[in-house]
Amino acid sequence: MTSVVIIGGGPGGYEAALVANQLGAQVTVIDRDGLGGSAVLTDCVPSKTLIATAEVMTDMAAAPELGIHFRDSEGDTATNVVADLAQVNARVKLLAAAQSADIEGRLTRRGIRIIKGTGRLGSGAGRGGGDVIATLASGAEETVHADAVLIATGAHPRVLATAQPDGERILTWEQVYGLTETPTHMIVVGSGVTGAEFASAYLALGIEVTLVSSRDRVLPGEDADAAGVLQDVLERRGMNILSQSRMQGVTRDGDTVTVTLSDGRTVTGSHCILALGSVPNTEGLGLEEAGVKLDDGGFILIDKVSRTTAPGVYAAGDCVGGFMLASTAAMAGRIAMRHFLGDGVQPMDLKQIASNVFTSPEIATVGWSQAAVDNGEVQAEVVKLDLQGNPRAKMQGIKDGFVKLIARPGSGVVIGGVVVGPRASELIHPISLAVAANLTVDQVANTFTVYPSLSGSIAEAARRLHQVG
Numbered sequence: 001m002t003s004v005v006i007i008g009g010g011p012g013g014y015e016a017a018l019v020a021n022q023l024g025a026q027v028t029v030i031d032r033d034g035l036g037g038s039a040v041l042t043d044c045v046p047s048k049t050l051i052a053t054a055e056v057m058t059d060m061a062a063a064p065e066l067g068i069h070f071r072d073s074e075g076d077t078a079t080n081v082v083a084d085l086a087q088v089n090a091r092v093k094l095l096a097a098a099q100s101a102d103i104e105g106r107l108t109r110r111g112i113r114i115i116k117g118t119g120r121l122g123s124g125a126g127r128g129g130g131d132v133i134a135t136l137a138s139g140a141e142e143t144v145h146a147d148a149v150l151i152a153t154g155a156h157p158r159v160l161a162t163a164q165p166d167g168e169r170i171l172t173w174e175q176v177y178g179l180t181e182t183p184t185h186m187i188v189v190g191s192g193v194t195g196a197e198f199a200s201a202y203l204a205l206g207i208e209v210t211l212v213s214s215r216d217r218v219l220p221g222e223d224a225d226a227a228g229v230l231q232d233v234l235e236r237r238g239m240n241i242l243s244q245s246r247m248q249g250v251t252r253d254g255d256t257v258t259v260t261l262s263d264g265r266t267v268t269g270s271h272c273i274l275a276l277g278s279v280p281n282t283e284g285l286g287l288e289e290a291g292v293k294l295d296d297g298g299f300i301l302i303d304k305v306s307r308t309t310a311p312g313v314y315a316a317g318d319c320v321g322g323f324m325l326a327s328t329a330a331m332a333g334r335i336a337m338r339h340f341l342g343d344g345v346q347p348m349d350l351k352q353i354a355s356n357v358f359t360s361p362e363i364a365t366v367g368w369s370q371a372a373v374d375n376g377e378v379q380a381e382v383v384k385l386d387l388q389g390n391p392r393a394k395m396q397g398i399k400d401g402f403v404k405l406i407a408r409p410g411s412g413v414v415i416g417g418v419v420v421g422p423r424a425s426e427l428i429h430p431i432s433l434a435v436a437a438n439l440t441v442d443q444v445a446n447t448f449t450v451y452p453s454l455s456g457s458i459a460e461a462a463r464r465l466h467q468v469g
Helices: 013-020 037-041 045-063 085-109 195-202 224-236 326-340 368-373 391-396 429-437 441-445 458-466
Strands: 003-007 024-032 113-121 130-136 141-146 149-150 156-158 169-170 185-189 208-212 241-243 247-253 256-261 265-268 271-274 279-280 311-314 356-358 364-366 382-386 402-407 414-421
Touching: 003 013, 003 113, 003 141, 003 326, 013 024, 013 037, 013 085, 013 149, 013 326, 024 311, 037 045, 037 085, 037 141, 037 441, 045 085, 045 195, 085 113, 085 311, 149 326, 156 247, 185 195, 185 256, 185 265, 195 208, 195 224, 195 356, 208 265, 224 241, 224 364, 224 402, 224 414, 247 414, 256 271, 256 391, 265 429, 356 429, 364 429, 368 402, 402 441, 402 458, 414 429, 414 458, 441 458
Parallel strands: 003 024, 003 149, 024 113, 149 311, 169 271, 185 208, 185 271, 208 241
Antiparallel strands: 113 130, 130 141, 156 279, 247 256, 256 265, 356 364, 364 414, 382 402, 402 414
16 A cells, blocks of 8 residues: 655645545654644634634624614613633634644544654655654654655744744734733734734734834735725724834833834834744755755745655645645645545646735735736736725625726636625635636626625626627
């Protein structure tokens, strides 16, 4: 029986394990922290659970506009809605642990062996078959033969010598769920996806937030129109955004945290979250000895079917960089196993990856971007339709957001799109289907939508891109 060893039990690892098992391989997963990896235990699932609470708080803030008022038993109007952060974080950790246990149970029921420990490539690895060495918590070692190995070891938060987390008031995004007291002023350093999501969430929970951004706007890597809407909303809700402000260091004095900027300015608060990017977990795995090449940042180099430069060694997930998404990791892991085990496989197409920023409002994107159109990388026509004209949006009190479609001139084939608004993560799916299936704007426009619905704006944007003649 063909043997597969997977190092790392995150989305890239456990999804690969399920596929390899389905295809008849003998599968061993070596996992250190718990099935589901950081996506389930310290990153995606926890952060989105926290954000779910923040969404309810945002909805409640808008309730009076819809005719909903909160009154106590005496008939007086309630003036404050508060979130119990200790209870919120307890729920976050409970759900994360339950999800991890569900994944472990699923693998165990399928007969997949799970070794709790760390793994590294051993003798013969990278030559089309070899050994993987598992180091257990006790320090004991076990050698497992593998015809193929998948590296899915993930990444960890980047920190600086001048900004060291203490796990109490200076925090990485993995440490925030230990908070039991509500911060009075949260300083978030970094305006990428992680920083923007936490800044938006804590603001919605009623906490004063300052966002320190080294760039000229929030979310510099996202659609400029979308980022502009989000920044306007966050500032309107009271967030202090310090643009073009690079952090020099972070210090703590008792209950006060001070962030020093490179121009000498300082910002003080009760807590600070460092959202400075990720470092791949690729050290100590025996990669170089096996012939696995890394880029300058330490990320593993792979091709479109997840192969590394060493025969029989594949990689998936955050340890390879690129789109650091749970969905991308899972797809790359599945592709790796299908390729190795001879099943039908379609190489990953980066232009079909849908991603979402879970801020309020959400920002979802897929395919070619507006920036690529503007700089001449691709020829396309673009239509942007604000949601404030959508009847369902009016009913729900939605004032911010839009739908943007990007299509090739002449053929009208949809090659990209952006959605900004509540539940954009759900609304992007029909656009993703159009991109993946090479649908034209006319095909999208001529598909029935429910009236009234936010998805009606997608069809309307498609109608505006109709090719006459």
